[in-house]
Amino acid sequence: MLKTFIRFFTIADYEDEELWLRYKHTEGWKLVSMTPPCFYHFESCEPEDVIYRMDFKNNTQTPEYMQMISDFGWEYVNESLGWLYFRKPSSEAESEEDGELFSDDESRVDLVIQVAKKRLWPLVIVFLCCVMSGLLNTMNGLYSGFYEKFFTIFFGTMFVIYVFLIVYCGFKLRNIKSRYTNK
Amino acid sequence: MDDKIKRIYVPMTESGFYILFCLQKPQHGYGISQQVKKMTGGQLTISAGTMYGTLSKMEKDGLIAFCYEEDKRKLYQLTDLGREILELEIRRIERLYRNSKGEDCNA
Numbered sequence: 001m002l003k004t005f006i007r008f009f010t011i012a013d014y015e016d017e018e019l020w021l022r023y024k025h026t027e028g029w030k031l032v033s034m035t036p037p038c039f040y041h042f043e044s045c046e047p048e049d050v051i052y053r054m055d056f057k058n059n060t061q062t063p064e065y066m067q068m069i070s071d072f073g074w075e076y077v078n079e080s081l082g083w084l085y086f087r088k089p090s091s092e093a094e095s096e097e098d099g100e101l102f103s104d105d106e107s108r109v110d111l112v113i114q115v116a117k118k119r120l121w122p123l124v125i126v127f128l129c130c131v132m133s134g135l136l137n138t139m140n141g142l143y144s145g146f147y148e149k150f151f152t153i154f155f156g157t158m159f160v161i162y163v164f165l166i167v168y169c170g171f172k173l174r175n176i177k178s179r180y181t182n183k
Numbered sequence: 184m185d186d187k188i189k190r191i192y193v194p195m196t197e198s199g200f201y202i203l204f205c206l207q208k209p210q211h212g213y214g215i216s217q218q219v220k221k222m223t224g225g226q227l228t229i230s231a232g233t234m235y236g237t238l239s240k241m242e243k244d245g246l247i248a249f250c251y252e253e254d255k256r257k258l259y260q261l262t263d264l265g266r267e268i269l270e271l272e273i274r275r276i277e278r279l280y281r282n283s284k285g286e287d288c289n290a
Contacts, residue, residue, distance in 0.1 A: 055232055065235055067255045071213035072231035095225070101232035104198055110236060 001044040003029065008038040010165060011119045012172035014054045014083070021052035021085075031085065033078045049090040053101045056111055058082035058118050074101075082118070105180040112177045120169055127162040135159055185264070188244055192268050194275060198229050202237055203261065203269045206247050211256040212238055241265070 005024070009017040021031055021040075026049055029042035053074070057065070059082055066076060073093075074086040086101070093099035102108045135155040137143075143151050192199065201219045210218070212234045219227055229237075238259060241247045246265035250258045261269065 063255055064257050068212045068235050069231045071211075071256070072216070072234075074231060095228050097228035097230050100230050102236075103228055103230035103233045104196060106196065107233040107236045111232075 002032070003042050003044070005029075005040045005042060006038050007040060010169050010172075011115055012169040012176070014056075014115075015176070018052045018054055021087075022050060025050040025052070025087075031077050031087070034080045034085075036081050050087050051090050051093060051099045052077075052085065052087045055084045055086070055101050056082055056115050056118070057084055058114070069101075073098075108180045109177055112173050112180075116173050120166070120173065123162070123169070124166055127166060131155060131158045131162050188246075188264065189268070189271070191244070192246070193271050195268075195272055197227060198233060199237060199241075200269075200272060200276075201227065202229070202234070202241070203246065203265060203272070206259055206261045206265070207269075209250040209258040209260045211253065211258045213256070 007020065009020075024031070024040075024042060025045070026047050028044055028047040030045040030050070031052070032041045032043045034040045055069075059079075061084060069086060070076065074088050077085040077087055079085070088099065090099060097103040102111065134151065135158075138148065138151040138155055141148075195203070198219075201222065202215055205215045205218050212231075216229050216234055219229055238247065242249065242259065245262055246268055247259040248262050250260045252258070
C-alpha cells in the first residue's frame with residue numbers, strides 16, 4: 001500500500017527529518033520517494049528500527065561516492081533538491097558511528113557550511129533581488145487598481161515567508177554548527 | 184614543503200592519521216575503514232561520509248593520489264608529499280609519547 005504524508009522541513013531541519021523518517025519506519029512506513037517541497041511517499045512495510053541519514057551533495061555525487069556509501073551498508077533511497085537519502089537497519093550498525101554518515105565534527109560542520117553556501121545564500125539573493133525589489137516597486141506605485149492590490153498582497157506574503165525562512169534557517173544552521181565546534 | 188599544507192595537517196585528527204597510515208599501500212575507502220577497525224580493536228570507526236570527504240580533501244591537497252579502479256572503487260596511495268606529512272606526524276606523536284612517559288626527548 002502506498003501513502004503520501006505531508007510534512008514541511010526547511011534546509012536546516014535535516015536532523016529532525018532523519019528522526020521523523022526513522023519514526024515512520026517503526027510505524028510500518030518506509031520512504032519510497034519525495035516530491036518537493038513537502039510530499040513524502042511511503043510504502044507499507046514491516047515495522048522496524050531503521051536509521052535514516054541525509055547528505056547534501058547538490059547533484060555532485062559521483063559513482064565512486066555512491067559505491068562507498070553502499071560499501072558501508074547504506075541503502076540509497078532517493079534524491080531530492082540536492083539531498084540524498086540513505087537508510088540502514090539499526091541492527092546492522094555495529095557502533096554509534098556506524099549508524100551515522102559522519103564520524104567526526106569536522107565533516108559534520110562541513111555539511112552545514114555546504115548547505116549555507118549552496119542553499120541559504122541563494123535564498124537571501126532571491127529575497128533581495130525579487131521580493132524586496134517587487135515590494136518596493138509596488139509601494140512606489142508602479143501598479144494601479146487591481147494589480148496594485150494583487151502585487152501588494154503577493155509580495156507582502158512573500159516578504160513575510162522569506163524573512164521567516166532566512167532568519168529561522170540562519171539561526172538553526174548556526175546552532176548545529178556551534179554544537180559541533182564547541183565540544 | 185608547502186607550509187600551508189603542513190599547517191593544515193600537522194597535527195591531524197585521529198581519523199586523518201589512520202587514513203594516511205593505511206594508504207602506504209593502495210587501498211579504497213571501505214578497505215581503510217575495515218583496517219582501522221582492526222588496528223584499533225573497534226575503538227575508532229570512520230563513517231562513510233567522513234571517509235569520502237577526507238579522501239577527496241587529501242587528494243585535492245596532493246597527499247594521496249588515485250592508483251587504479253576496482254569494481255567502481257577507487258584505490259588511493261600516498262604521494263611523496265603525503266609520505267612526508269605522515270613522517271612529520273609520526274615524529275610528533277613519538278615525541279608526545281616519550282614526554283608522556285616522562286622521558287627526556289632531547290636526550
